[in-house]
Amino acid sequence: MATLDTSRPAAAELFAGLSLRTWKLVGLAAVLVAACILPFVISSYQLLLATQVIVYAVALLGLNILTGYNGQFSLGHGAFYAIGAYTTAILLDKTGIPYWATIPAAGMICLVMGFLFGLPALRLEGHYLALATFALAFAMPQLLKFKDFDFLTGGVQGIVITAPDPPAGLPIRADQWLYFFCLLWTVLLFLLGWNLLRGRTGRALVAIRDHPLAAATMGIDTARYKSFTFGVSAMYTGIAGALGALLAQFVSPDSFDLFLSIRFLVGIVVGGLASMGGVFFGAIFIEFVPNIADQLSKAAPQALYGGVLIACMYVMPSGVAGLVRGIGLRLKRWTAAGPP
Amino acid sequence: MQALLHQVLSGLANGGIYASVALALVMIYQSTHHVNFAQGEMATFSTYIAWQMINLGLPYWVAFLLTLVFAFVMGVAIERIIVRPFYKAPALSVVAVFIGLLLVINSLSGAIFDYTIKPFPSPFPTDAWYGSPYLSSHEVGMIFVTLVVLALVFAFFRFTPLGLAMRAAAENPVSSRLVGVRVGWMLALGWGLAGLIGAVAGMMTAPIVYLDPYMMFSVLLYGFAGALLGGIDNAWGAVLGGFIVGVLQNLAGAYLVGTELMVTVALVIIVGILVIKPAGLFGRTIVTRV
Amino acid sequence: MSALLELRGLSAAYGPTSVLRSIDLAVEQGGIVTLLGANGAGKTTTLRAICNMMVRISGEIRFNDQRIDGNATEDIVRLGVGHVPDGRGTFVSLSVEENLRLGAYTRRDRQVAQDFERVYGYFPRLKERRRQQAGTLSGGEQQMLAISRALMLRPKLLLLDEPSFGLAPLIVQEIFRILRAINEQEGVGMLLVEQNANIALELADQAYLLETGRVVMHGPSAVIGSDESVRRAYLGY
Numbered sequence: 001m002a003t004l005d006t007s008r009p010a011a012a013e014l015f016a017g018l019s020l021r022t023w024k025l026v027g028l029a030a031v032l033v034a035a036c037i038l039p040f041v042i043s044s045y046q047l048l049l050a051t052q053v054i055v056y057a058v059a060l061l062g063l064n065i066l067t068g069y070n071g072q073f074s075l076g077h078g079a080f081y082a083i084g085a086y087t088t089a090i091l092l093d094k095t096g097i098p099y100w101a102t103i104p105a106a107g108m109i110c111l112v113m114g115f116l117f118g119l120p121a122l123r124l125e126g127h128y129l130a131l132a133t134f135a136l137a138f139a140m141p142q143l144l145k146f147k148d149f150d151f152l153t154g155g156v157q158g159i160v161i162t163a164p165d166p167p168a169g170l171p172i173r174a175d176q177w178l179y180f181f182c183l184l185w186t187v188l189l190f191l192l193g194w195n196l197l198r199g200r201t202g203r204a205l206v207a208i209r210d211h212p213l214a215a216a217t218m219g220i221d222t223a224r225y226k227s228f229t230f231g232v233s234a235m236y237t238g239i240a241g242a243l244g245a246l247l248a249q250f251v252s253p254d255s256f257d258l259f260l261s262i263r264f265l266v267g268i269v270v271g272g273l274a275s276m277g278g279v280f281f282g283a284i285f286i287e288f289v290p291n292i293a294d295q296l297s298k299a300a301p302q303a304l305y306g307g308v309l310i311a312c313m314y315v316m317p318s319g320v321a322g323l324v325r326g327i328g329l330r331l332k333r334w335t336a337a338g339p340p
Numbered sequence: 341m342q343a344l345l346h347q348v349l350s351g352l353a354n355g356g357i358y359a360s361v362a363l364a365l366v367m368i369y370q371s372t373h374h375v376n377f378a379q380g381e382m383a384t385f386s387t388y389i390a391w392q393m394i395n396l397g398l399p400y401w402v403a404f405l406l407t408l409v410f411a412f413v414m415g416v417a418i419e420r421i422i423v424r425p426f427y428k429a430p431a432l433s434v435v436a437v438f439i440g441l442l443l444v445i446n447s448l449s450g451a452i453f454d455y456t457i458k459p460f461p462s463p464f465p466t467d468a469w470y471g472s473p474y475l476s477s478h479e480v481g482m483i484f485v486t487l488v489v490l491a492l493v494f495a496f497f498r499f500t501p502l503g504l505a506m507r508a509a510a511e512n513p514v515s516s517r518l519v520g521v522r523v524g525w526m527l528a529l530g531w532g533l534a535g536l537i538g539a540v541a542g543m544m545t546a547p548i549v550y551l552d553p554y555m556m557f558s559v560l561l562y563g564f565a566g567a568l569l570g571g572i573d574n575a576w577g578a579v580l581g582g583f584i585v586g587v588l589q590n591l592a593g594a595y596l597v598g599t600e601l602m603v604t605v606a607l608v609i610i611v612g613i614l615v616i617k618p619a620g621l622f623g624r625t626i627v628t629r630v
Numbered sequence: 631m632s633a634l635l636e637l638r639g640l641s642a643a644y645g646p647t648s649v650l651r652s653i654d655l656a657v658e659q660g661g662i663v664t665l666l667g668a669n670g671a672g673k674t675t676t677l678r679a680i681c682n683m684m685v686r687i688s689g690e691i692r693f694n695d696q697r698i699d700g701n702a703t704e705d706i707v708r709l710g711v712g713h714v715p716d717g718r719g720t721f722v723s724l725s726v727e728e729n730l731r732l733g734a735y736t737r738r739d740r741q742v743a744q745d746f747e748r749v750y751g752y753f754p755r756l757k758e759r760r761r762q763q764a765g766t767l768s769g770g771e772q773q774m775l776a777i778s779r780a781l782m783l784r785p786k787l788l789l790l791d792e793p794s795f796g797l798a799p800l801i802v803q804e805i806f807r808i809l810r811a812i813n814e815q816e817g818v819g820m821l822l823v824e825q826n827a828n829i830a831l832e833l834a835d836q837a838y839l840l841e842t843g844r845v846v847m848h849g850p851s852a853v854i855g856s857d858e859s860v861r862r863a864y865l866g867y
Contacts, residue, residue, distance in 0.1 A: 067432065073432065073435060075435070126431035127375040127431060128375075128618070131375055132611050135603075135610045136611075138558070138561055139603045139604040142604055145600065147600065258557075262439055265439060273432070297451060299447035299451035300451075302446060302447040302450075303443065303444055303451070306440040307440065309437065309440030310436075313440075314425065504724075504728055504731060504732060504735075505732065505735055507723075508724065511721050512721050514683070514684075514715070514719060515715065515721060516732070517683065517707070518703065518713045519783070520704050520708050520783070522704050
C-alpha cells in the first residue's frame with residue numbers, strides 16, 4: 001500500500017481569493033446544511049435509505065481506519081457490526097436503559113472485543129489476518145443462533161425492537177428524529193476520526209502500514225498501535241451496527257453473514273482506501289447498487305460486487321476518492337500552468 | 341467406544357475432503373503466497389458441471405473425468421486471465437480480487453443452475469459398508485478416491501519432469517527461468533491442478549450435503565484450518581492437517597459443542613493455530629527479510 | 631567464423647536507473663572473456679541483459695549470428711546459454727540430483743543420463759552428495775552445483791557471475807582449474823564476471839574493463855593484465 005498518497009497539499013494556493021482550506025470548510029458546511037434539510041424534502045422511504053447510508057459510512061470509516069490507514073485486513077467487520085447491533089437490541093429488550101445510552105455501550109463492547117481480537121491478530125499479517133477474520137465473519141451467525149445464548153439473542157428468531165420517539169416538543173416524525181440522531185453520531189465520529197488520523201497517531205498508523213519495521217525502529221510501539229486500531233475500528237463499526245439496529249427495528253443472525261463483511265470490503269475499496277470522504281461514496285454504492293441489481297436477478301448483486309472488486313483493483317486501486325483526488329490534482333496543475 | 345470409533349472414522353471421511361481442499365490451497369500458496377479464497381467456489385462450479393453431464397445421461401465416471409478436465413482448464417484460465425496481473429500487487433488488492441472471484445463464481449453457479457438444492461449421485465452403493473456399523477459405502481469410497489487422487493498428485497510432483505519443474509518454479513522462479521522452465525505456465529498449471537483437486541473434493545462432498553451454490557463455504561474454511569494446522573507451505577502437512585481437522589470437527593460436534601457450532605470450531609482452530617504456532621505443525625517458520 | 635556472442639551498443643536499465651551505456655563486446659567460439667570492474671560498474675547487469683532478466687535493454691545481442699535481444703529468458707536458455715547466476719541460484723529444498731535434472735529440463739535427447747556421469751566426472755564431490763538436499767551443501771559445493779546445473783544444458787556459452795565469491799582460495803583454484811578443463815574439452819565459450827581480477831585474467835584470453843556502465847578498455851588478457859592503471863586499480867600490486 002506504499003503508493004497511497006495521504007499527504008495534504010499546502011493550503012497556500014488561492015482560488016477566487018480564498019484558500020483551499022477555506023473552500024473545503026465552506027464545502028463541508030454546505031454538505032451539512034444540505035444533510036439537515038434533506039429529511040424535510042424526501043419521502044420517508046428515501047429517508048430510510050439515506051439514514052442507512054450514513055450508518056454504513058460510519059461502519060466503513062471503522063474498517064477504513066483499520067485497513068486503509070493501518071494496513072490490517074478484515075474480512076470480518078460484519079461481525080463487529082453484528083455485536084453492536086445485538087448489544088443495543090439486547091439492552092433495549094432486557095433492560096430499561098434508554099435507547100441513546102445503548103449506543104456508547106455498544107461502542108465500548110466492540111472496542112473491547114476488537115481489542116481482544118486484535119491481540120492475536122497482531123502476530124498475523126496480510127493473508128493470514130484476512131483468513132482469521134474471514135473465519136470470524138463465518139462463525140458469527142452461528143454463534144448468534146447458538147441455543148445456549150437463546151435467552152439473550154432470541155436465537156434464529158432474533159429480537160424485535162421499537163423505534164425511539166423524538167424528544168417531547170420537537171415537531172418532527174420518528175424517522176426524521178432517527179435520521180438526525182444518526183447524523184449526530186456520524187458527525188461526532190468523523191470529527192473524532194479526523195482528529196485521530198491527522199496528527200501523531202495518524203502518522204504512526206500510516207508508518208506502520210507502509211514500513212512496519214522502520215516504524216518499530218523509530219520507536220513506534222507497533223503492537224500497541226495495531227491492537228488499539230483494531231479496537232477503535234471495531235468500535236466505529238459496532239456503533240454503526242447499533243444505529244443500524246435502531247433503524248431496522250430488528251436484529252437476526254442471518255442479516256449479519258459473511259456477505260455483510262464482504263459488502264464493507266467492497267465499500268471501502270470502491271470509496272477509496274485511506275480516505276475519510278470516500279466512505280460516503282462507498283456507503284452509497286453498497287446501499288443502492290445492489291438494490292438496483294437485485295431487480296435483474298438473485299445472482300446479480302453478488303456478481304456485481306465481485307466484478308466491481310476485481311475491476312476496481314485493475315483500474316482504480318485508490319477508489320472513487322482517489323479518482324476525484326487525481327482529477328483535482330490535474331485541474332490544479334492545469335490552472336497553475338495554463339493550458340498546454 | 342463404538343460410537344467414538346464411528347465418529348473418528350467418519351471424521352476421516354470428511355477429513356479426506358478437507359485434505360484435498362487444503363492441498364489445493366497449499367499448491368497455490370507455495371508458488372505465489374496467495375491464499376485462494378475462491379477455491380471452494382471453483383470446486384462447487386465444477387461439481388455443477390458434473391451434475392449437468394450426469395443429468396444429460398453420461399455415465400458417472402465419464403462425467404467425473406470430464407469434470408476434472410474442465411476444472412483443470414478453468415483453473416488455468418483463471419490464473420492466466422484474472423490473477424496474473426496481480427503478482428506484484430499489494431496483499432490487499434490480491435485478497436480483494438480473490439473475494440471478487442468468490443462472489444462472481446458463486447453467483448455464476450446460482451445464475452446458471454439456480455439456487456435450489458439438488459441431489460448429487462454417489463458412485464458407491466448407499467448401504468453400509470459390508471454391514472459395518474462404522475462407515476457407509478460412500479464414506480469408504482470417498483476416503484479411497486481422495487487417497488488415490490492425493491497419491492497421484494504426489495507421484496506427479498515426485499517423479500515427473502513437469503512436477504519437478506513446478507516445484508522448482510515455486511521455490512526459485514529466477515533460477516527456474518535460467519534453466520529454461522516457463523515459470524508463468526507452471527503457476528497456471530498449479531492453478532489447474534488445484535482446480536482439479538478441488539473438483540474431486542466437490543464431487544465427493546455433494547452426495548452428503550446436497551448440491552447448492554454455498555456447498556463448499558464451510559468446507560473451504562475447514563480446508564483452511566487443515567492447511568494452517570499442517571503448515572501452509574507443506575503439502576504433506578496440509579493433507580495430514582485436513583484429516584486431523586476432520587476428526588477433531590466430528591469429535592467436537594459429538595462430544596463438546598454439538599453440530600450447531602461446527603463452523604465456530606473451525607474459527608477456534610484457525611485462530612488457535614495462528615496464535616500458538618503460526619507455522620503449523622510441519623511448516624517452516626516464516627522469517628521476514630528486512 | 632563469426633563470434634559466438636556479440637553485444638552491439640547494448641544499454642540496460644533497472645526502471646529509470648540506467649546502468650549500462652552502449653556496450654560493445656564479443657565472445658569468440660570457444661573463447662573465454664572476462665568482464666572486470668568495480669562494484670556497481672554493471673558486470674552482473676551485462677549478464678542479466680544477455681538473458682533478458684530483470685532489466686530493460688536496448689541495443690543488439692547476437693548469439694550464433696541470431697538476434698536474441700527481446701527473446702524470453704526461457705527461449706534464450708534453450709538456444710544454449712547456460713547462466714550461473716550470482717548467489718548461485720541453488721534450489722535449496724531439492725536434492726543435488728534434482729538440481730542437475732532441472733539443468734537438463736529443456737533437453738529432449740537421450741544422452742542426459744551420460745551427462746550426469748560427465749558432470750560428476752568434473753565434480754566427484756557432487757556424486758557423493760547426489761541424494762543430499764542442495765541447501766545443506768557448503769558454499770563451494772553449491773558453486774560447483776551451479777556450474778554443473780548449467781553444464782547439464784550442454785551449453786555453447788556459459789555466463790559465470792563471480793564463481794569465486796565468498797569461497798576459500800583453494801576452492802576457487804579448484805573451480806577455475808575445472809572451468810579451464812571444461813573449456814578445453816568441450817569448447818564451451820565463457821563470459822566470466824569477476825572481482826578477483828588475477829585469477830580471471832589467468833583463465834580468460836580476452837578481457838573487458840567496465841566503469842560506470844561503459845567499456846573503458848579491452849584487449850587480450852595479457853595486455854590488460856600488464857597495464858599499469860589496471861594493475862594498480864584491480865590487481866593490487
